[in-house]
Amino acid sequence: MSGENLRVVGTRVRKVDGVELVTGRAKFTGDMKFPGMAYGYAARASVPAARIKGIDTAAAEAEEGVLLVLKGGDIPGPNIIGILPPFDQPVLATEVIRYAGESFALVVAESPEAAKRGARVVKIDLEPLAPILTIDESLAEGARPIHPQGNVTYAKKLVKGDVEKGFTEADLVVEGTFETSHQEHGYIEPEAVCAVPSSDGRVTVYASCQSPFHLRGHIAANLGVGAASVRVVQAYTGGSFGGKDDVATEIGTLAAVAARRLDRPVMIAHEREESIIGSNLRHASRIAIATAAKKDGTIVARRIRILLDGGAYASESPFVTVKTLVHVAGPYRIPHLHVESTTVYTNKTYSGACRGFGVPQATFASESNIDELARRLGMDPLAIRLKNALKAGDANATGQTYEGSVGLVQTINAIEERRSRLAPLPRNDERWLYGRGVACLLQGISNGAEGVDVVGASVQVSQDGSALVSVGLADMGQGARTVCAQIASEVLGISLPMVTARQVDTDSVHDSGPTVASRTTTVGGQAVKLAATEVRKSLVAMAARMFKVDESLVVLQNDFAMLSVDANARIPLRDVATAAYWTGYPLMNLAFSKAPDAVFDHETHQGNVYIAYNYGTHLFDIRVDKHTGRVEVLRHLACHDVGKVINPMGLEGQIEGGSLFGFGLAHMEEVLFRDGRIINANFADYALPSIKDRLPTEAMAVEDPNPTGPYGAKGVGEPPVAGAAAAFANAVADATGIRFRRLPITRQEILLALKAKPGEE
Amino acid sequence: MLIEFICNGKSTAVEARADMRVLDLLRDSLGLTGTKEGCGRGECGACTILLDDEPVNACILYAAKLQGRRVETIEGVAGKDGSLHPLQEAFLEEGAVQCGYCTPGMIMSAKALLAKNPRPDVAAIEEGLSGNFCRCTGYAKIVKAVLRASGEEMRGGAAPGEEMRGGAAPGEEMRGGAAPGVTT
Numbered sequence: 021m022s023g024e025n026l027r028v029v030g031t032r033v034r035k036v037d038g039v040e041l042v043t044g045r046a047k048f049t050g051d052m053k054f055p056g057m058a059y060g061y062a063a064r065a066s067v068p069a070a071r072i073k074g075i076d077t078a079a080a081e082a083e084e085g086v087l088l089v090l091k092g093g094d095i096p097g098p099n100i101i102g103i104l105p106p107f108d109q110p111v112l113a114t115e116v117i118r119y120a121g122e123s124f125a126l127v128v129a130e131s132p133e134a135a136k137r138g139a140r141v142v143k144i145d146l147e148p149l150a151p152i153l154t155i156d157e158s159l160a161e162g163a164r165p166i167h168p169q170g171n172v173t174y175a176k177k178l179v180k181g182d183v184e185k186g187f188t189e190a191d192l193v194v195e196g197t198f199e200t201s202h203q204e205h206g207y208i209e210p211e212a213v214c215a216v217p218s219s220d221g222r223v224t225v226y227a228s229c230q231s232p233f234h235l236r237g238h239i240a241a242n243l244g245v246g247a248a249s250v251r252v253v254q255a256y257t258g259g260s261f262g263g264k265d266d267v268a269t270e271i272g273t274l275a276a277v278a279a280r281r282l283d284r285p286v287m288i289a290h291e292r293e294e295s296i297i298g299s300n301l302r303h304a305s306r307i308a309i310a311t312a313a314k315k316d317g318t319i320v321a322r323r324i325r326i327l328l329d330g331g332a333y334a335s336e337s338p339f340v341t342v343k344t345l346v347h348v349a350g351p352y353r354i355p356h357l358h359v360e361s362t363t364v365y366t367n368k369t370y371s372g373a374c375r376g377f378g379v380p381q382a383t384f385a386s387e388s389n390i391d392e393l394a395r396r397l398g399m400d401p402l403a404i405r406l407k408n409a410l411k412a413g414d415a416n417a418t419g420q421t422y423e424g425s426v427g428l429v430q431t432i433n434a435i436e437e438r439r440s441r442l443a444p445l446p447r448n449d450e451r452w453l454y455g456r457g458v459a460c461l462l463q464g465i466s467n468g469a470e471g472v473d474v475v476g477a478s479v480q481v482s483q484d485g486s487a488l489v490s491v492g493l494a495d496m497g498q499g500a501r502t503v504c505a506q507i508a509s510e511v512l513g514i515s516l517p518m519v520t521a522r523q524v525d526t527d528s529v530h531d532s533g534p535t536v537a538s539r540t541t542t543v544g545g546q547a548v549k550l551a552a553t554e555v556r557k558s559l560v561a562m563a564a565r566m567f568k569v570d571e572s573l574v575v576l577q578n579d580f581a582m583l584s585v586d587a588n589a590r591i592p593l594r595d596v597a598t599a600a601y602w603t604g605y606p607l608m609n610l611a612f613s614k615a616p617d618a619v620f621d622h623e624t625h626q627g628n629v630y631i632a633y634n635y636g637t638h639l640f641d642i643r644v645d646k647h648t649g650r651v652e653v654l655r656h657l658a659c660h661d662v663g664k665v666i667n668p669m670g671l672e673g674q675i676e677g678g679s680l681f682g683f684g685l686a687h688m689e690e691v692l693f694r695d696g697r698i699i700n701a702n703f704a705d706y707a708l709p710s711i712k713d714r715l716p717t718e719a720m721a722v723e724d725p726n727p728t729g730p731y732g733a734k735g736v737g738e739p740p741v742a743g744a745a746a747a748f749a750n751a752v753a754d755a756t757g758i759r760f761r762r763l764p765i766t767r768q769e770i771l772l773a774l775k776a777k778p779g780e781e
Numbered sequence: 782m783l784i785e786f787i788c789n790g791k792s793t794a795v796e797a798r799a800d801m802r803v804l805d806l807l808r809d810s811l812g813l814t815g816t817k818e819g820c821g822r823g824e825c826g827a828c829t830i831l832l833d834d835e836p837v838n839a840c841i842l843y844a845a846k847l848q849g850r851r852v853e854t855i856e857g858v859a860g861k862d863g864s865l866h867p868l869q870e871a872f873l874e875e876g877a878v879q880c881g882y883c884t885p886g887m888i889m890s891a892k893a894l895l896a897k898n899p900r901p902d903v904a905a906i907e908e909g910l911s912g913n914f915c916r917c918t919g920y921a922k923i924v925k926a927v928l929r930a931s932g933e934e935m936r937g938g939a940a941p942g943e944e945m946r947g948g949a950a951p952g953e954e955m956r957g958g959a960a961p962g963v964t965t
Contacts, residue, residue, distance in 0.1 A: 034873045034874065034876075035873065035876070035878060035879075037881075038872075038873045038878055038881075039865070039869075039873070040881075041878050041880075041881025041884050042865065042869040042872050042873060042878060042881070042884055042885075042888065043815070043855065043856070043858070043859050043865070043869065044813075044814070044815020044816070044854070044855035044856055044858075044884075044885045045815065045856075046881060047814065048814075048817070048882065050814075050817075050818070051808070051814035053812075205916075206914075206916045207880070207882070207916050208817070208819045208825055208827050208880070208882045208883045208914055208915065208916055209817065209819065209827075209880070209882040210818075210819070256880075256881065257880065258817075258880045258881070258882030258883075259879075259880040259882065259916050259917055261916070291821055292819065292820040292821060292822070292825075496880060497879040497880025497881065497882075497917050498879065498917075499879065669875075669876035670876065672876065672922070673876050673879055673917070673918055673919075673922060676918060676919035676920075676921050676922065677879065677916075677917045677918050677919040678919075679919060680919035680920070681916070681919075702820065702822055702824060703819075703820050703822070703824035703825050703914065704822065704824050708914050708916065709920075710911055710914060710920075711906075711907050711910045711911055711913070711915075711920045711923065711924070712907050712911055714919055714920035714921055714924070715919060715921070716921075717919060717921060
């Protein structure tokens, strides 16, 4: 089953779960109904920082329809969530309020309306504290510690070569400081969970979530029961993008605790405002970069300091700190690096995973700086990138080398080839300023520095020749079920309509960790391939017995077993499967895929971190209306090295959607705070890109096979965000002659900068 | 109050408070959960239904407004035999669905558009769907799906009107090597 003659993998297929989605039949969590179901609604803090002196639930309990009011002390377990150390986040705040919107009580009632009425009258007695709202305030000498251990959430260094020596050898140094703002995930389905208790003492939690095994662990710990007593079932999930992790553990825990207390099913479904103020955001960042280079454009050294605003709780900040650290130098061959990355606490909604995981922020800063270097040297922006581009065998920022699947140069060449055929941009006129920007990026695939990377999958073939595939990673809309079904179909020769890929049920597969890091296709797909390959052995062995030939002559395809030497000699797979069952051949396999361990020095971050990287190059052509600041995107090319395309349609969808996500970050979206409160927690004031803002993206792929992925595939869910954001910023700089150093570069920012530009009216 | 209306072609009578949201009436009283809530403020379009063929947000409409009217939800779009509507086929064929949460509302808006304008150009599609947010797809495939459903075979080519934005020749779009080995 090597790369040759693939029949299903690599073909353009419809989503396997598509019909129920276009007909409205798919049940998302909020669509579920269980007999006796009650509803939970949280009481939330309206101030960003305060000590809690008391919480009075009497009025809420007296409200008609209210069944139960939970405070932190009612959680049987530790009342803590948090995916990583320092595990600093309470499910319900008991002593301190650390952000406006933090939950301190949950009201459970007969109806959502009654729960909401109850939540409004939970009284909290607060002693206000001066909020700490910026990175500078957080790090200021003598600043009030937001957590007992201080205001630094996590800090790490990357040291490669001798950065002082590198700067001494350089002909020039280009410096700049770049900032990005908090971004909201903006999935259209707000978070929701429903906990259903059963008579055997277990509780089943249906959840719109990203990492079902995280939920299981947190819910069990906070219930004070073993994980085996909790079952988490992934419901159809309306997008996640990193956002349905911590918050899903929070509301999953609350619903489960309430469900056990009441012995009734309990639903918690967030409203949009709660989804924005009460679940994690993308980290805001400030990144200072100095790049030392030779006159010919060779980059010799970079010194970089990253500061991330992580908000009130750690969430995934430790991992984001490291991911940003490892990626900020970009996909280049640079002998000397010194990078520091620090995340700090502030009294704002916590930041955590958000599509790209620090890489978009890092790439915007790095690629803006590379563009400035190119300008200083009078070099073409693609040429300077090509000159420094990582190739197979080159040591990247962590000193890791790869024998293959380093496709950056191919992506640059593909963009260059396309660019060479384009007519030149029109000249600027009375109204329009034209510009072109490019950016390169890399994005580590797999958990890498974030710990062990294992995924479980099961494949079972029934006597009728149909297959059921289960994998421990979630489909949140990205198409994971389709990819897994394709892989099983390819291996087993069972046609796609006969393959069912189900959502995650923690009862059915090995703990597979979180659905993150663009790893589902790569590591999850590999697990499915392994499981399917084992089941295939039974089918092939059975067919060989039926044909009375050697197994090597048996081919499985299109729901038949056939002879490789005579395609007319064929037996329906259902007959083979039935015979295999009655002969006692195993038709189900539980497989386990483990990516190679990351092995690196934790002081310098030198070593092997990720099993593979996705590489990409983006190009934007834009024009800017001088009089209004309005930007029109004329062209967007996005080329990624994905190792192997499994489903071209799914790939295009990831590139197109991820690019618009990055464009939103770069041009439109910003979570706005006033006095520590989010003031645009709705879709009227938060500018989510609409159909009118869509990009004319041309999705392109190069395939430099990744030996650690199924059929050579590498993930692509996150990488386009960084490429689009950075290339857009460079296009604006090219058009306007102004280097914008903070995202988003909104129409208003552009207009103000154009008005302030010397020589303009 | 008793609210009587036509729902997906069937005479329907429901006892409901006059100030109940249509969204809740559909979802809770009638079990029609295909209509989704995304914002509750008429901003995202996930709850789009057709009221006498006009797209409206069910989250900001009072139940009393349904009296004597004709309502169509996503559950009424496919044929009674389960056959998909051309829009539903086109959304699947073009990959215009990722998570699918916005899809019912998107399809209802598109259906209203095609009823009025069977051959919409890209600008008309943009206008018709501008009240429906999608966070997953980037929208390009949604535009292609609506064009496909209206009989345009725009697959792989720039949509009409796109030339001005992109300057790319029609048909040039995917030539960059989107996917070696693609078969349709």
